[in-house]
Amino acid sequence: MSESERILKTAVGRLIDEQIAALPSDKELERTIHVSRNFQKKMRRLINGVRVREGVYRVLQNVAGFFIVLLLGFGALFAFNENVRAWTIQFFRTLIEHDMTAYSFPDQKGEKEDNPVTEQGELNGIEFTYVPDGFEMTLGLDEPFDSSIGMVVYEKMGENDEWWNLTFTYGKNPTEENNAVDSEYTKLEHIVLDNGVECDFYRCTTKGHTSILVWRDKKELYTLQIKDNQEGWENEELIKVANGIKMIYE
Numbered sequence: 001m002s003e004s005e006r007i008l009k010t011a012v013g014r015l016i017d018e019q020i021a022a023l024p025s026d027k028e029l030e031r032t033i034h035v036s037r038n039f040q041k042k043m044r045r046l047i048n049g050v051r052v053r054e055g056v057y058r059v060l061q062n063v064a065g066f067f068i069v070l071l072l073g074f075g076a077l078f079a080f081n082e083n084v085r086a087w088t089i090q091f092f093r094t095l096i097e098h099d100m101t102a103y104s105f106p107d108q109k110g111e112k113e114d115n116p117v118t119e120q121g122e123l124n125g126i127e128f129t130y131v132p133d134g135f136e137m138t139l140g141l142d143e144p145f146d147s148s149i150g151m152v153v154y155e156k157m158g159e160n161d162e163w164w165n166l167t168f169t170y171g172k173n174p175t176e177e178n179n180a181v182d183s184e185y186t187k188l189e190h191i192v193l194d195n196g197v198e199c200d201f202y203r204c205t206t207k208g209h210t211s212i213l214v215w216r217d218k219k220e221l222y223t224l225q226i227k228d229n230q231e232g233w234e235n236e237e238l239i240k241v242a243n244g245i246k247m248i249y250e
Contacts, residue, residue: 011149012178093200094176099184101202102176103214103221121250123147123220126170130244132156132237135166148172164227164234166241174221181223185209194243203235204228211235213242218249 094102125145131137131154139153154166171179186202186209193199197215204211211234212225224242228234 009178011146099182100180101183102180103174104176105173105216105219105221123170123172123218123247124250125248126150126152126168127246127248128152128168128241128244129246130240132166132241134158135164158229162229164229166224166226166238168222168224168241168245170220170222172220179221179223181212181214181225182210183212186212191239193239199242204230206230211238213238215242217247220247 094104124147126141134156135154136156137152138155139151141150141152149171150169152168156164156166158164181202183202185206186204189201189203191199191201191213193215197217199213199215202210202212202214207228207230209228210225211228212223214221214223216222222245224238224245226234226238
């Protein structure tokens with residue numbers, strides 16, 4: 001494991017630990033929440049069912065991995081399958097349970113010779129040159145800039161309690177275990193940004209969920225998503241924001 005991967009995994013693990021620590025303990029919940037025996041039985045049944053499904057899923061995932069390795073030999077066929085068009089955007093996509101999609105980069109030595117990763121200096125900053133009207137930053141990048149992982153959040157309040165958030169994240173050399181996007185209630189498409197970078201575009205199909213752009217630039221994985229209230233402007237603005245993001249390298 002490289003130093004950057006170790007730092008990214010440590011940062012994600014620390015964030016998860018902090019979120020878990022903020023939750024009330026089992027004893028605290030027992031003092032405030034009282035449930036019937038019938039409810040407890042139903043919960044045990046549900047938990048056991050989840051464990052069984054997870055075991056079956058792991059077996060199926062191993063089998064699926066074997067067949068994916070075989071299918072990689074037939075690259076020409078992949079161009080016709082939106083779920084496995086990995087080479088067109090230079091990274092692997094791994095589908096996981098609960099309608100989540102994780103990404104990981106292939107080893108650079110194994111990448112196609114005609115589609116190499118361009119080496120540049122270390123990522124040293126990110127600039128947003130376009131933000132939709134009414135959106136205000138509620139979470140900015142760390143100072144000093146962290147080249148391994150980061151997040152920016154913009155939010156907007158509309159009429160009738162309508163609310164939008166625009167969330168941008170980045171991470172260096174991602175693995176399947178440390179990233180995932182919620183691809184439920186979306187339709188997968190592919191677009192090209194103004195700078196020629198190809199993206200996975202998860203277009204939202206249900207009000208209140210999110211439209212998501214995922215792309216790779218050099219060694220980083222970027223995601224940009226917007227809460228889509230199906231007013232018709234969200235996806236256009238999402239793409240404008242992505243085209244306006246400027247990466248600064250040393």
